[in-house]
Amino acid sequence: MTDVIATNQTILVVGGGISGMTAALEAAECGKQVVLLEKNPSTGGRVSQLYKYFPKLCFPTCGLEINLRRLKANRNIRLLTMAEVEQVTGSPGDFTVTVRIRPRFVTEACTACGDCAKAVTSEFPNEFDYGMSQRKGAYLPHNLAYPSRYVLDARVAGTAEGQAAKAACKVGAIDLDQKEEVITLKAGAIIWATGWKPYDAAKIQPYGYDRFANVITSVEFERMLDPFGPTQGKIRRPSDGATPKNIAFIQCAGSRDRNHLKQCSRICCMATLKQTTYVREQLGDAAQSSVYYIDIRAIDRIDDFHRRVKEDPNVTFVKSKVASITRDKASNDLFLNGVNTEGYHRYSNRHDLVVLAVGMEPSVPAGTIPAQVRANPHGFIELDPATGIFGAGVSSEALDVNRAVQNATAAALRAIQVVNRVAGAEG
Amino acid sequence: MNDINRSMLEQYRNRFLREVEANVEEGQWVKMCMQCGVCAGSCPMGPYWEHPPQELFMMIRAGKREEVLSSTSMWMCTSCYNCIVRCPRELPITHIMHGLATYAKRLGLVPKDQPTAKFAQKFWNNLTKKGRVNELKLGLALYFMNGFAEGVKTSMKMQDVGLGMLKSKRLDPLEILGGHGVKDKAGFQAMLKKAEEIEMAKIAKNQAAGG
């Protein structure tokens, strides 16, 4: 049974992505007691699946390593993985939270030596690669996974393979009897940092993501660049593994669209500009990038980056929301059909890979949060101190990493204000 | 230039957008377009549009009244509704195209011999006469709509179709005798007359008020 010491001066942070980790660390480094919940087996969230950040083109794992070191060193934070909030009752300064914890079947004793993975043969689609690759039934989610403990997939836990894994573990870290448990804990304030998920591209029917192999999403493209990713870091066409020569990037794929997400997801323009630099970096003059856009939203200093990309002769910009994609059956190339609205030019352009810059959708739409929050109809949390529950990062608005962290830092202070009031009242 | 057109020009001066909003079916949506062009790219008749919908909307905002209303573009609409379902901004583009067509026709700005304009008018006349469409009459009228000589050619060209359809009983030969229409013709026509009145009254009001 997981036991957690938490009081009404504890800050509960829901979500262990960069926003949740930031909120938890900033509060803990102010001396506050924090419980950090993550529904996945490891922290890091969406950013750990990115190859580089714009506009610096630096690596997300670099900052993640620092945050993990802060986390390991800080005794004020209690991290629970594979844990999700079931219900929140009570009021600011006095919340009671029920948390459901799924079994990992691997205890703290795990040394991440990897013997269990050797003993397990069956494979499953790799969530970390959006299913573009397979992973073992016993696995470490990724190189920088923290806690650095393996996970035994529930689908093998009950099988002979589970037994084999148990037998293979020299430190006796595998516990096949682990059950799902529900615990309740106290909290004075709650920071809700459940982040975002990529909009389901299959719903954008005219683009045929569900029908055409060479139509992929921007997040899948990121995974391709990871040397430990599904294509060992190589930009490839899913249909035949060939190197693309003429890549299209479609903006607002699911954003600014009443049929999908009404909001502008803010990051997609920059993500695409960044991804054209991947193409340039890896394929040089052997590949062209075309960006189909409505407005390029490269705010503040980031516009320098936008101008730099525009200077690349291999990158062209077309002001147009692509109307439809059709496929050439023989080559699996794709035709993008539409109209360049700058002067009305019809096009039916051939590309051999299409990347949909998919929008950001709240992982947990604010309306469905099992607690009293102020939500707008787009599914984001709006600031309302009276609730004692504060959105951090993308649960509060479509934000880039930098703004999400800024927002999470602010959320940490708002939570501290609540628990300090409690402390004051209790003397 | 007919009278309505003259006085509308008077009233709205350069504010064509307001004119469209006040007088064109679903015209109040025009301002919501963000120029993404998805409608233009989705239209089956795309290649034949002089100005695609999104461009028409921009022209309306830019006050290009004459160019818009005398354009053949909106007459290219096949009512396939592809633009409507894809428009990210919810514009009922098909209806706006129909509305622009209707308005252009009321203002007498339709290009001469615009085939769809003529056909649509014939269809309407045919329908309003009896409340139902007499396909064969419509067909014949249609084939002769470009004048006699042209008509002969067309009907020759279409003969096989006509005959084929007769053979396959798609057209009831009796219809040539005009057998078939609504019983309450009086009420039916009164209804349409009233509807027309109400709309023209509105337009008259706008002529006076300038929207």
Next chain:
Amino acid sequence: MLDIELNDIPDWNCCAASIGYAGGGELPRLSLSARNLALSEQHHPGQHVVATCAACWLATKETKERLSHDPELFAETNTVLREAGLQLRNETPVRHMVEVLIEDVGYDRIQQAVRKPLKDIKIAGYVGCQTNRPFGIAGESYENPKYLDKFVEVLGGSPVENYDKKVSCCGGALIFSEPEKSQALIKDIIEAAYDGGAEMIVTPCPVCQMNVEVYQNHINQKYGTKFNMPVVYYSTLMAVAYGKSAKEAGLDGQMIRAKALEDIAGR
């Protein structure tokens, strides 16, 4: 057989499809469908209005929708209807025959009734525009609706998967005013069916059925193609599968004869 009973709306009038606009403005056009709805409410209270024609369905359903969202327009419509001694409450559900078949009857019962499965006939399900947009059949996508393929399947035929021109436009009424342009569209529709290995095309829309079937000669003349693709209405498929004779199934009404169906019907 599927025990659905349809009765005519007494003294119905034409809905003007979507081509009345040159003659009639918004209100006159809406009043046409409003009249039909009012008549139905008067004579068949509580019954659904079911249309077998895409254009009729769309025009009528659109009228219902727009009047329910626009009180002013609704009021004006009733003023107009009064001239014909009618009044509209606008409470009647407007449905397409296909909706009735899929939602009320269901694929299972449609399948159970099959006597002569349409074995080994490759059929391209051409949905067209107005059965599909802007309303469409619940749960189907605009770009790649699957119901017609399922339909073919349950009747024992084999559908063309992801038929490229499934939902593209046949030109509709513009076949009359813009024959060349429309025929160009039709050409692509038939071509794609051949590419998909289809022996015939099935469609839920009478306009599509006519446009795609009857102009193949002209297209062949103009483009040097050798099209001879039967195009049948979905009810024809059902009739044959349910054991009706070629005549009963209206196969003699085909300008391009659907041999494969005639054979089955003949057995």
Next chain:
Amino acid sequence: MAEIKVGAYICKGCGLGERLNIAALEGTAKKAGKANVVRSHDFLCSQDGVALIQADINQEGVNRVMIAGCSRRAKTEAFNFDGVSISRANLREGVIWIRPDTADAKETTQDMAQDYVAMSCAEVRRMTPPTANDKAQLNRQVLVVGGGISGMTAALEIARAGYKATLVEKSAALGGWAGKLYRRVADRYPYADPQSNGVAELAAAIQAEPGITVRLNTLVARTDGAPGRFVVALASESGETVEETFGAIVQASGFNRYDLANLPEMGGGALPDVIDQAGLEALAVAANGGAIKRPSDGKEVTSVAFVQCAGQRSEKPGHLPYCSGFCCTTSIKQAMYFKDRNPDVDTVILYTDLRTPGVAGEDFYRSGQRKGVTFTKGVVSGVSQQGRGPVVAFHDEILNEDVNLDVDLVVLATGQVANAGVNIDIPPQADGQPAAGQPVSILNLGYRQGPDLPQLKHGFADSHFICFPYETRRTGIYTAGPVRRPMDIAQAQEDATGAALKAIQALENAGLGRAAHPRSGDLSFPSFRREGCTQCKRCTVECPFGAIDEDEQRYPQFNEARCRRCGTCMGACPVRVISFENYSVETVGQQVKAVEMPDEFSDKPRTRILVLACENDAYPALDMAGQNRIEYSPFVRIIPVRCLGSVNTIWITDALNSGYDGILLMGCQKGDNYQCHFVKGSEMAHYRMSKIGDTLKGMNLEVERVTTYEVAITDIQRIPALLNDYAATIEKIGLNPLKDF
């Protein structure tokens, strides 16, 4: 100070027992390592193993713990003992996982392991458990500089958290630019209409907040000290100056208005009816809900054009190269001023990219359209006066035609110019005064490295890090609002709240003598041997955080609360007098020496390569290489360093003298897009190593023997390759001739 007692603990788990000769490792720990207690355990990170160590600490008085097993990055929580120094010999990720399990690899693998054990023993013997410095003091008072919306928000949020804030504003009233707005952009769903600028409400809340002291007409005359003990002189208009102490500082000095005169081609400064957005706010305030009248002749405005990106997103001299982000929504809001009152007013927004991001932005854009604001994608070539009013000449990008638009009023959407004070990268004049043309200082820091915060780009005092927007190069001082980056009110208020937290965190850390990010919680701090110091000033100049001043006798003065513990000063010191309790020239130098150098009679391969790897990126990458079982040369001996900036050249020369054949330094990317967590550390190291060439020549050694690489944490495959290539290079140029002297 109790006598040093080293306990060496060797783990046999994770295959170490099978792959290595544990007895021999114990021997090394005893002999070479001079450990007082030596134990091995099957599974050291188990409760039992940890208890074993704790027992020795309690009963045997062990106060230096050497753990040989997995990497220092693994099982950190388990091996976490109070009051002792701990070192970790990385035998798992660093040895058995990167070496093949073969007979002929066995010996070299064992040698590697034994060296690491010896090195860790040597290191931990020279470490002392850090104790917080005695100058640490808690001061719960925060100084907020700037009484605009950012500063007001920061002060309020600080007070609401139970701390005290002093809000200093140079003008006679709070509110700043926001206070001059007729309305602000909506900050709540439905994001549809302009709303009250909120300044009055904020001011009232501040009034009512006992924790806040407001000082108007006041400037910061001087700022000395460090987090927890900033001493600030506040000068009021009347000339009197008060001195107060603060725990931390928030700088919310905002932005300055862009000078319209820079845009003559747009009629800026020349035409009366061409104004900027601030100008329109003034007109709207004057109209106060009535019709807005244009400046030239007071005519009621019936048509207005907004020109976006005026003097922005452009490299032209006098223009701003960046996008100010807020201007698109502001123009929409201002167009609404007209439309809400009279829909017949023609309002056109001329833009190239309409930038209304997020939920709030896009909803507000749609609302503007709903209200009839016209949006035209157009590039404006100029504004001229023709007859009664201005004419905007632009190219309509959609209709692809040139248009002349007659309007009553033109609003140029100009950007925000940061008000960040003196640019300290521009060298001051001889007399120490700021160079000509420099703006007046805002903080007047008494810091060795200049009176204001370092600026990042385009004059904004921002963090360079994506993940750490509040990273500051002046510990305890945080910027918020448009001084940090161009932004709108909503963002500025978020930003101010975040900065408020960092200020509170800084003063709490200072109170405990703890380091701030990225070495959060580190209690150690640099100290120096005064008698050895030559006053060369390198440490005071090179500290990336301006933490070191010079005292009256021109000795370095360390201001530990400003220090981030990177050790760049230690690396800079030519006489090696700077050290930390747990990290020093000794702790590393002794590891260098602890490696066994096979002599000329040995039958072992004799190549040895010293690798000094940045602990933030290079070292984790090496661990992950091990995790993925990527092999590399058995001749490397890797020592993690806090930052390449802390590498003292003595380690290099000692290493060469003691027979290493080559030395590799691996640090983070330097330059404009630096990824060094200590800003300049990697840069400094590269600079210093570039100088070492002469030393090498002096010793008759090839330059290749000392090589520096920029690596990233993602170079999990590249780094092993670099090591192997380097080993090959050494093979080529041969062993170090100094080996056997």
